[in-house]
Amino acid sequence: MEEYVHITLDGAKVPVPKGTTVLDAALSYGICIPHLCHVPYLTPIGVCRLCIVELIENGRAKVTTSCTLDAKEGMVIRTNSEKIRNLRRKLAELLVAEAPNSRAVQDLAARCGVTEVRYPFRNHDCVLCGRCVRVCEEVWQARALGFVGRGKARRVEFPFGVKPDFCKECNTCIDLCPMTITPCPGPMKTGEEYLCAQCASQVSMAENMPDTCVLCDLGQGFQCARQTGQV
Amino acid sequence: MASIRELTSLRETLAAERRSKRGTIILCGDTGCEASGSHLLADAIRKELAERGLEDSVELRVTGCHGFCEVGPVMVVEPGNIFYCHVSANDAGEIVSATIERGQVVERLLYADPVSGKRVIKEEHVPFYRAQDRVLLGRNKLVSPSSIEDYIAEGGYSSLAKVLEEMTPEQVIGETKASGLRGRGGGGFPTGRKWESCRAAEGEPKYVICNADEGDPGAYMDRSLLEGNPHAVLEGMLIGAYAIGARHGYVYVRNEYPMALESAKVAVVQAEDLGLLGDNILGSGFSFDVKIARGAGAFVCGESTALMASLEGKVGEPRPKDVHTVEEGLRNKPSTLNNVETWANVPLIIEKGSAWFAGKGTEKSKGTKIFALTGRVKNTGLVEVEMGTPLRTLIYDIGGGAADGVGVKAVQTGGPSGGCLPTSKFDLPVDFETLAEAGSMVGSGGMVVMDERTCMVDVAKYFLNFLLDESCGKCFPCRVGIDRMLEIVTDITEGRGSPEQIALLEDLAETVSETSLCALGKTAANPVISTLRYFRDEYEAHINDKRCPAGVCRELIEYWIDEEKCTGCGACLRACPHRAISGEKEGPHTIDAATCVKCGICHDECQFDAVVIR
Secondary structure, three states: OOOEEEEEEOOEEEEEEOOOEHHHHHHHOOOOOOOOOOOOOOOOOOOOOOOEEEEEEOOEEEEEEOOOOEOOOOOEEEOOOHHHHHHHHHHHHHHHHHOOOOHHHHHHHHHOOOOOOOOOOOOOOOOOOOHHHHHHHHHOOOOOOEEEOOHHHOEEEOHHHOOOOOOOOOOHHHHHOOOOOOOOOOOOEOOEOOOOHHHHHHHHHHHHOOOOOOOOOOOOOOOOOOOOOOO | OOOHHHHHHHHHHHHHHHHOOOEEEEEEOOHHHHHOOHHHHHHHHHHHHHHOOOOOOEEEEEEOOOOOHHHOOOEEEEOOOEEEOOOOHHHHHHHHHHHHHHOOOOHHHEEEOOOOOOEEOEHHHOHHHHOOOOOOHHHHHHOOOOOHHHHHHOOOOHHHHHHHHHOOHHHHHHHHHHHOOEOOOOOOOEHHHHHHHHHHOOOOOOEEEEEEOOOOOOOOHHHHHHHHOHHHHHHHHHHHHHHHOOOEEEEEEEOOOHHHHHHHHHHHHHHHHOOOOEOOHHHOOOOEEEEEEEEOOOHHHHOHHHHHHHHOOOOOOOOOOOOOOOOOOHHHOOEEEEEHHHHHHHHHHHHHOHHHHHOOEOOOOEOEEEEEEEEOEOOOEEEEEEOOOEHHHHHHHHOOOEOOOOOEEEEEEOHHHOEEEEHHHOOOEOOHHHHHHOOOOOOOOEEEEEEOOOOHHHHHHHHHHHHHHHOOOOOHHHHHHHHHHHHHHHHHHOOOOOOHHHHHHHHHHHHHHHHOOOHHHHHHOHHHHHHHHHOHHHHHHHHHOOOOOOOOOHHHOOEEEOOOOOOOOOHHHHHOOOOOEEOOOOOOOEEOOOOOOOOOHHHHHOOOOOEEEO
């Protein structure tokens, strides 16, 4: 029989299977915590930091990522406090300024309530979420992709920059890439910093019903827990 | 050696041999003094002693750092505790003939008090040393780093013997907890509690790790300890391993510290040869071995999880610490990681008792702490003071105040993760909580003093640059957040700043420090936060008046020649690489602002202070 632990999610005490991460637990209860680098079947690495929650320990709140946090008996989690919403919005603002041409990132930003971006746009075509690297290594055991370089120079690359013959050309890396979804033509071009109607409606939904999963159009290949049937 | 009795008898033999010496010349042979030629001096003294037939009765001990690097090479002659500074190879003959043979003091080599100009004979009377409490550093002088015999003769490994003979692991942990020792690497986590949870954690084998990947700009406490007294660190690790129940240990030394690496390697081999490392140590049934690992030059590898990843042979990147390393650390086994200075404190606590250690320091921070005092201060070097000593004592009494007459403005403590504190905070006692409350930190112990010629916005820019270079790039807020902060600060120093940017900077700083994955990111905003808190006027001057009050930011300053002071000597004219200066000989010169690249050479060249910055 499956073992359960009990955690307090936004005030509700709920049972979750032992070994589940807090993010998966929240998603399974219909609480949509925005996330980018998380893919249900891959090892969590906690790099996009969007899925931050507050973990209450000994009366103190600690900000941590829910995708790397295993649910333990008695844990108290706040997924949607004022502080978390603020931090998430600022993170998403930074993120969308890095890659304003990705539909997934645009949607996430809108979902997190970003209405203005205060940084100059940079048009990078990779946000180093590591989805491709992990799927290549963990699912296909090909290791044809990896991270190269440190800090600002970090990038995803084939070994020695050449496509190796052990690349299985499965294209899963492309399927999972948040940058491959055709961008929404609406929002946030330099000089016209306003939201298109679709994004504006998402922002208002996110504000009015903060805990619900808005169908965030994360795209066909871009798998949210909802698409993989976890909900 | 197979028993504790053998260790004791060896110690007695060695100590008797030491007592039979007529005198000892203790010469600092550490990196700083060696760079000023102490190895040449050592050769000269050796030759001189041999010529006079003194090589058996007088010991020349080349040791680790004495701390007062500013006046190196330094030496102490015993008996008499005579302190010589700025010694060169040419002085060897006089030192041996006068001081050793005739017991006279060589006046010109003595340290002169900068205030009174009086010569000080004894090391203990030198103002730099007087205000210190050199519990750890003072022992550097007693041993040659390459000699385990020295260490044993001075009572080394007696704490290990005591632990193996009389104490249970629980008692050792109890003693460490009672001492109040806290991690010296920056976090300040109680060491005894860390050991306790590691002992309680399930999993075999357990590991003990010494973090010697010290990377803060201007800090070198750990290097000096490992270079000067490596056996103290090993003994600390042995005691810790016994308490935790660990079988293997690692010393992770950064490869940029060749001397520390060498001395740690030699120490491990010596300890193995004497049976102080390996199987069944001193017949107690306790086994422990130590391996030396070299770090490949990443600042982030000083972070515990990144260091462990690096030890495993993976890329040195931190991982989330939702499960602590005392439960799942190196190779997913319980691991205890402590910094060099923390380990070096352990044998002393066992030897002198937790009450002795807890008697020093403040309520929550016990013992002493070593700081690397650098920057615009007269006496730079390593200083060790009791926790709770005011910053003012460190900077003025020990450091001797501002280096060249320009007033001290701030002190940056704790390395890139720390913050800048203004003079109004100089009465704060140095302990973990007080400095953290003031917006800085004790950190690993870097202390950079800044004077009026330092632009605080430029300082923030420097540290952001450093952190951007050293960020591993794994998590988004650290990689991009630091980059964006640097972008904004650069805008401000180059005159493109706008008033909204201060709020944006504060916003960013909060985001980065709250959401980053590891301690590097979580503290990366500290230089910005603390300078904004205490030196906001400088930011505002840069933004609103497009002016750099300290005259540092090139885009905001202008060089100009004061006609009344200019004597027309032509020194600046000849020095200017861009031919931006014109003027007749003996007549006033002028700088053509359009050609000037603001390199500042004319300002340095002018002997009459006629070139001014505005």
